[in-house]
Amino acid sequence: MADTLETQLPRGRGGRVWQSIFRSGLGDTNLRRALAIQQNLFLHLASVKVRKRSLSFRVTWFLGTLSLGTFAILVVTGVPLMLYYHPSVPQAYSDMNDLRFVVSAGLFLRNLHRWSAHSMVLLVFAHMFKVFYRGAYRPPREFNWVIGVVLLLLTLFLSYTGYLLPWDQLAFWAITVGSNLISAMPIVGARIRFLILGGNGVNANALLRFYVLHCVILPLAAVAFVAIHFWRIRKDGGLYHGGSERHE
Amino acid sequence: MSERKDFVASFDSDSRKTAVRVAFVTRRKSPHVKVHDDDYVMTFPEALFRGAVAVEILALLLVLLSLFWNAPLEKLADPLETPNPAKAPWYFLGLQELLHYFPPVVAGVLIPTLVLIALIVIPYFKINVQAEGLWTRNRSARLRILALTVALFAVFLIAFNVYAVLIPTLLMAGFMFFAATNRAASGRFHRWLASKPLSFWIMSWFLIQAAVLTLIGTFFRGPGWSLVMPWSGDI
Numbered sequence: 001m002a003d004t005l006e007t008q009l010p011r012g013r014g015g016r017v018w019q020s021i022f023r024s025g026l027g028d029t030n031l032r033r034a035l036a037i038q039q040n041l042f043l044h045l046a047s048v049k050v051r052k053r054s055l056s057f058r059v060t061w062f063l064g065t066l067s068l069g070t071f072a073i074l075v076v077t078g079v080p081l082m083l084y085y086h087p088s089v090p091q092a093y094s095d096m097n098d099l100r101f102v103v104s105a106g107l108f109l110r111n112l113h114r115w116s117a118h119s120m121v122l123l124v125f126a127h128m129f130k131v132f133y134r135g136a137y138r139p140p141r142e143f144n145w146v147i148g149v150v151l152l153l154l155t156l157f158l159s160y161t162g163y164l165l166p167w168d169q170l171a172f173w174a175i176t177v178g179s180n181l182i183s184a185m186p187i188v189g190a191r192i193r194f195l196i197l198g199g200n201g202v203n204a205n206a207l208l209r210f211y212v213l214h215c216v217i218l219p220l221a222a223v224a225f226v227a228i229h230f231w232r233i234r235k236d237g238g239l240y241h242g243g244s245e246r247h248e
Numbered sequence: 249m250s251e252r253k254d255f256v257a258s259f260d261s262d263s264r265k266t267a268v269r270v271a272f273v274t275r276r277k278s279p280h281v282k283v284h285d286d287d288y289v290m291t292f293p294e295a296l297f298r299g300a301v302a303v304e305i306l307a308l309l310l311v312l313l314s315l316f317w318n319a320p321l322e323k324l325a326d327p328l329e330t331p332n333p334a335k336a337p338w339y340f341l342g343l344q345e346l347l348h349y350f351p352p353v354v355a356g357v358l359i360p361t362l363v364l365i366a367l368i369v370i371p372y373f374k375i376n377v378q379a380e381g382l383w384t385r386n387r388s389a390r391l392r393i394l395a396l397t398v399a400l401f402a403v404f405l406i407a408f409n410v411y412a413v414l415i416p417t418l419l420m421a422g423f424m425f426f427a428a429t430n431r432a433a434s435g436r437f438h439r440w441l442a443s444k445p446l447s448f449w450i451m452s453w454f455l456i457q458a459a460v461l462t463l464i465g466t467f468f469r470g471p472g473w474s475l476v477m478p479w480s481g482d483i
Contacts, residue, residue: 052287062302069303111314142371172325173334184352
């Protein structure tokens with residue numbers, strides 16, 4: 001029995017079970033390192049090799065990577081927060097108090113989610129300006145810039161829909177101020193506002209709509225566009241690196 | 249090789265006059281310019297590892313922030329009690345600040361729509377793809393256009409009392425005029441500014457403008473959207 005276990009049990013990295021999952025094996029040769037990227041559903045969005053120059057900090061400040069990082073933190077903290085949250089009035093607000101006083105580390109979870117959200121908005125903006133000033137939006141990368149603008153909008157909508165969920169005074173009036181702007185739109189303004197809020201004012205329907213947008217629709221859209229955004233980097237010739245590629 | 253040439257080669261060291269340089273490529277020669285080969289490294293582990301470290305450092309900072317600084321939570325939402333001032337999330341406060349000066353259809357619809365369209369079309373306009381300094385050609389004509397544009401815009405802003413936009417705009421225009429000055433022995437900063445294309449100036453103006461308006465909206469606006477100092481009372 002012990003003998004069977006010894007032969008059948010995986011021996012960590014490089015063992016039989018490991019190899020059934022990651023066919024490339026260990027990254028001990030460049031071929032295997034290339035396969036590790038190319039044969040992974042998620043990593044294959046990236047290219048197998050990168051220019052050494054584009055890896056240095058001053059080229060990108062890692063702003064795109066960090067934006068993705070905050071998004072990951074937001075998903076990881078957001079899902080547990082959903083377990084303690086009811087999108088209904090006024091239960092949503094009592095859930096906030098429960099997170100503070102009842103749930104273990106609930107306050108920390110909410111803090112991390114909120115500060116990461118603000119950081120993500122900042123980082124995405126910074127990423128956009130950095131890309132612009134490096135000239136990395138120039139052909140052939142012009143469409144990826146457009147995808148980036150879509151991602152900026154998704155980030156803002158994600159943050160904005162999340163802003164309402166605590167259902168406190170800050171949330172309620174911020175969304176009221178923002179949604180009043182929409183009704184300034186000529187002809188269709190009032191209707192669009194009704195569509196977004198599910199009523200003529202910020203009420204329980206608006207909370208439910210914002211909850212669904214915040215937790216399902218917008219994150220899924222963001223994941224899809226992030227995937228295209230990363231894949232396009234490879235398709236458009238890798239990270240922009242200036243130098244010989246300059247259009248001057 | 250003995251055909252008669254139907255052109256005259258001239259030499260001119262003034263880059264402003266001779267806009268186009270012609271390279272003469274004789275037969276058996278390739279116009280290909282050899283650039284030094286880029287060094288490539290493997291994405292796994294080089295890029296992935298760096299990315300992971302960057303994200304871990306950021307996560308650490310955010311965890312520390314979350315341990316010592318609590319997310320705001322005010323009392324239960326009450327539609328009958330309007331806080332004064334009622335503020336949108338910080339990234340919309342630049343727009344809310346504009347709402348103070350312009351009618352909602354301008355500040356809330358027209359300006360954001362124009363900004364969005366402008367952002368999307370950036371890479372599709374040649375003017376943004378060119379990396380040539382703004383003042384390298386047609387200097388006097390461009391100077392006149394800039395002066396006229398800034399003057400008209402300034403009159404418009406003064407008419408609406410939008411000093412929060414006027415001052416950064418004038419500052420930016422000042423830098424543009426400074427970059428346009430023709431100086432024999434110019435410093436590093438001047439040379440850097442002079443090399444900047446129009447797209448740089450427009451984007452920088454937008455960036456500074458957005459930052460100024462957002463900061464004013466966030467920290468300097470109190471009850472009734474009046475100007476307050478950030479340290480006077482609670483915001």
